[in-house]
Amino acid sequence: MKSLVLYYSRTGTTAKVAHALQAALGAEIDVITCPRYQSGWLRYLLAGYDSVKGQLPAINVPDIAFGDYDLVILGSPIWTSYPALPLRSFLAKKPQLPERTALFFTCGGHSPPEKAVDCVNDLLPVPLATSLAIAQEDVAEGRYIDAVDAFAAKLSAIQG
Numbered sequence: 001m002k003s004l005v006l007y008y009s010r011t012g013t014t015a016k017v018a019h020a021l022q023a024a025l026g027a028e029i030d031v032i033t034c035p036r037y038q039s040g041w042l043r044y045l046l047a048g049y050d051s052v053k054g055q056l057p058a059i060n061v062p063d064i065a066f067g068d069y070d071l072v073i074l075g076s077p078i079w080t081s082y083p084a085l086p087l088r089s090f091l092a093k094k095p096q097l098p099e100r101t102a103l104f105f106t107c108g109g110h111s112p113p114e115k116a117v118d119c120v121n122d123l124l125p126v127p128l129a130t131s132l133a134i135a136q137e138d139v140a141e142g143r144y145i146d147a148v149d150a151f152a153a154k155l156s157a158i159q160g
């Protein structure tokens with residue numbers, strides 16, 4: 001079974017979870033980048049402003065045939081209660097994702113992830129197989145490995 005973890009991360013939290021998930025699944029991994037929000041406070045404010053406006057940024061996406069995978073797991077932070085704009089830009093391009101697509105978010109923990117999960121489901125032709133949300137604080141303090149392992153076990157069962 002061929003699986004791919006594809007993530008966007010502005011400050012490294014989502015990247016940590018993505019790499020732990022890759023290791024747990026023996027998956028391939030790749031990244032979406034977005035120069036517009038790269039680093040610093042001004043870029044943070046811009047990310048928040050654009051997110052409220054729903055203004056989708058230019059992104060760099062790896063040149064991969066996503067449909068060739070049995071399972072693709074998307075990863076992203078939550079911004080203003082929604083998926084971070086670079087993931088929304090990616091989904092707006094209507095990539096050919098496999099039927100089994102899953103999702104994880106990292107978040108500050110001050111807004112429930114349901115709205116962001118619904119937003120991704122609205123942008124996909126087939127509903128997500130499953131999803132996970134992990135708080136940034138838990139990642140920073142190393143309390144995410146059990147959740148990632150449980151998620152990986154669930155994903156392996158989905159893969160069959």
Ligand SMILES: Cc1cc2nc3c(=O)[nH]c(=O)nc-3n(C[C@H](O)[C@H](O)[C@H](O)COP(=O)(O)O)c2cc1C
Pocket residue numbers: 008009010011012013014015044047048049051076077078079080081082106107108109110111135136
């Ligand atoms: C512009 C912006 C808006 C955010 N909005 C939310 C939010 O609505 N709810 C929440 O729980 N966290 C929010 N966060 C916090 C991020 O989701 C959290 O810090 C995440 O783990 C960062 O992931 P990263 O390090 O991979 O970029 C926001 C962060 C940014 C930059």
